[in-house]
Amino acid sequence: xxxxxxADRSRIETHQLGRLQEGLGRILPANRxxxxxxxxxxxxxxxxxxxxxxRLPFTSKRELVSxxxxxxxxxxxxxxxxxxxxxxxxxxxxxxxxxxxxxxxxSWDWWAECWTSVYRAAGVSRDDIxxxxxxxxxxxxxxxxxxxxxxxxxxxxxxxxxxxxQRLRAMQEIDATVLVCTPSYAxxxxxVAQEHGIDLRELSVxxxxxxxxxxxxxxxxxxxxxxxxxxxxxxxxxMTEMGAYGFACSEQQGIHVNEGEFIAEILDPATNQxxxxxxxxxxxxxxxxxxxxxxxRYRTGDLVRHGGYSCACGRSFLMLxxxxxxxxxxxxxxxxxxxxxxxxxxxxxxxxxxxxYRVIVTKNGPLDEIALQVECPTALxxxxxxEMRVALNLRVPIEPVELGTLPRFELKAKRVxxxxxxx
Ligand SMILES: [Zn+2]
Numbered sequence: 001x002x003x004x005x006x007a008d009r010s011r012i013e014t015h016q017l018g019r020l021q022e023g024l025g026r027i028l029p030a031n032r033x034x035x036x037x038x039x040x041x042x043x044x045x046x047x048x049x050x051x052x053x054x055r056l057p058f059t060s061k062r063e064l065v066s067x068x069x070x071x072x073x074x075x076x077x078x079x080x081x082x083x084x085x086x087x088x089x090x091x092x093x094x095x096x097x098x099x100x101x102x103x104x105x106x107s108w109d110w111w112a113e114c115w116t117s118v119y120r121a122a123g124v125s126r127d128d129i130x131x132x133x134x135x136x137x138x139x140x141x142x143x144x145x146x147x148x149x150x151x152x153x154x155x156x157x158x159x160x161x162x163x164x165x166q167r168l169r170a171m172q173e174i175d176a177t178v179l180v181c182t183p184s185y186a187x188x189x190x191x192v193a194q195e196h197g198i199d200l201r202e203l204s205v206x207x208x209x210x211x212x213x214x215x216x217x218x219x220x221x222x223x224x225x226x227x228x229x230x231x232x233x234x235x236x237x238x239m240t241e242m243g244a245y246g247f248a249c250s251e252q253q254g255i256h257v258n259e260g261e262f263i264a265e266i267l268d269p270a271t272n273q274x275x276x277x278x279x280x281x282x283x284x285x286x287x288x289x290x291x292x293x294x295x296x297r298y299r300t301g302d303l304v305r306h307g308g309y310s311c312a313c314g315r316s317f318l319m320l321x322x323x324x325x326x327x328x329x330x331x332x333x334x335x336x337x338x339x340x341x342x343x344x345x346x347x348x349x350x351x352x353x354x355x356x357y358r359v360i361v362t363k364n365g366p367l368d369e370i371a372l373q374v375e376c377p378t379a380l381x382x383x384x385x386x387e388m389r390v391a392l393n394l395r396v397p398i399e400p401v402e403l404g405t406l407p408r409f410e411l412k413a414k415r416v417x418x419x420x421x422x423x
Contacts, residue, residue: 001120004260005315012316016263017050019288026079026291033067033077034296053263053286059298064241065097074102079291089140091240092412101140101240104292108147110261111140111290114244115148117258121247121313122207122234124178126153129204131176133167133185135410136160140240141211145180148244154178164192164410168200175204183215183225183233184413190228191355191408201230211236211244213412214342217254217323220349235323237302242295243287246320249313254321256311261288264318265297266306269328277308282328283320301328330416332361332368337394339370341416347387348372353380356406363420371397375406 004015027034028044037057038045045055068075078085085102092098103111124130130149134142136158149156157174159167168189171179179186186208193200208231210216216225216235225233237246237255245262246255257264265284266275275281283300303326307319326340333339341359348354357374374384378400388396407414 001315002117002260005256005317007316009309009316012259013050015260016288017047020050020053020263020286021047023288023291023294027294029079031077031079031294032071033075034294036076037296050263053265053297056297058284059296061099061241061299061301062096064099068100069097074100077293078102079294080104085292087143088138089143089240090138092139099241102293103290107290107292109151111144111243112147112151113289114238114258114261115144116152117260118145118209118234118236118244118247119148119152119154119178121249121256122178122209122232123250124149124152124154124207124209128154128177128207129157129174130154130178130180131157131159131167131171131174131205133159133171133179133181133189139411141238142180144238144244145209145211149178149180164189165196168193168196168198171205172198172203177204177206179205179208179229179231181208181210182212182409182411182413183210183221184213184409185411186210186225186229186233187221188408188410190225193228200228203229205229205231207231208233209236210234211238214324214326215345216248218342218346218349220346222252224349224352237320237324239300242285242298242300243290245285245287246323248323249311249315251312253311254305254307254319255323256315256317256319257285259317262286263288266304275306277306280305280325283324302326303328303331332370334368334370334394337392339392339394343392344372344388345415347391348374348384350387351376351380351384353377354384355403356408357415358406359416361416361418361420368420371399373399373401373406375401375403 084104086105087103087108090098090100132142215221216233222233234248238244263286266281268275269282283302283304285298286296302324304320307321309316348357353376355375360371362369381398
């Protein structure tokens with residue numbers, strides 16, 4: 001653990017202010033996107049104290065996407081000449097047009113360094129063998145995980161161009177001790193292992209690290225992964241346009257924001273005012289080292305709970321209990337009850353007989369309705385329904401479906417099928 005991770009808050013804030021000021025000095029001469037945004041009455045907004053950050057305008061994904069449309073191909077959020085950039089990645093584009101992101105070597109090294117914090121917090125060291133169960137494409141997550149493991153000094157194994165069984169065999173053969181993949185895929189691998197008579201608990205994997213979607217911070221999902229793999233499971237949070245900003249510690253109660261490299265604000269989406277400890281709001285992030293393609297006061301759209309600054313692990317970095325709770329636009333309002341897909345996962349994953357499920361969302365007049373399709377024995381349906389009623393105060397129609405009929409996922413799962421008319 002770095003010294004800053006356990007430092008008192010004033011030291012952390014002094015560090016953040018220094019980094020932000022230095023970064024602005026590097027961004028502003030050439031970055032047309034932020035130069036324009038930070039210009040107010042012919043003066044650039046100056047940052048004298050950390051509280052001045054609140055004077056800067058927000059950055060939204062929509063804004064970055066339309067900037068790339070206006071200034072093809074890569075937009076105006078570049079602080080250096082194009083020849084300085086060495087990495088190209090893009091977002092998955094699930095919520096619209098993919099965003100193209102470039103990194104300089106310096107920014108890419110910063111990504112890798114952020115990932116070393118994720119590994120260290122999970123107890124991973126240079127003695128580990130890290131297997132990345134992922135087809136390497138333009139999605140940034142696992143490339144940066146790969147670079148981070150290399151930087152840590154661990155033996156790093158790419159698992160691209162393999163099917164699930166080949167990946168399992170490869171992990172067996174090389175004695176992998178760490179698995180990095182999405183939480184959905186860790187469960188899919190467990191299912192394939194079972195089909196082929198492989199007992200994952202006999203593998204050398206002792207740590208699994210998950211990114212790309214909530215899951216490893218949902219207690220029932222985490223427990224299911226840990227039991228299948230006989231390993232400890234850690235959550236990680238990151239975004240293509242932001243960086244690898246959060247990691248789970250040994251307490252496994254959620255994620256810490258890496259405040260050495262990011263500034264976090266948690267704001268009430270309705271008022272844009274900071275929420276108090278214990279309350280839920282939208283996470284707004286500023287990165288402090290990706291100067292080639294920075295993001296200042298970026299609206300992540302992710303809802304998180306403010307968990308204060310103390311943790312049994314000794315870190316004083318901001319805690320987000322339960323990790324990312326969901327996207328602000330994922331929340332469903334069913335008969336007046338707020339339902340997050342993660343809450344459904346937390347109930348369904350408690351039942352070992354449930355192998356996969358899907359949430360069907362429809363509209364009944366002005367109201368959202370949900371129904372579930374669940375791969376499980378028919379006899380279990382009424383028990384699951386009762387659990388849902390107790391936990392969510394909702395009666396949810398559930399249709400049992402045959403084992404193996406619902407889709408499986410290697411990357412982010414798409415378990416919510418939205419049949420509501422588009423507005
Ligand atoms: Zn902690």
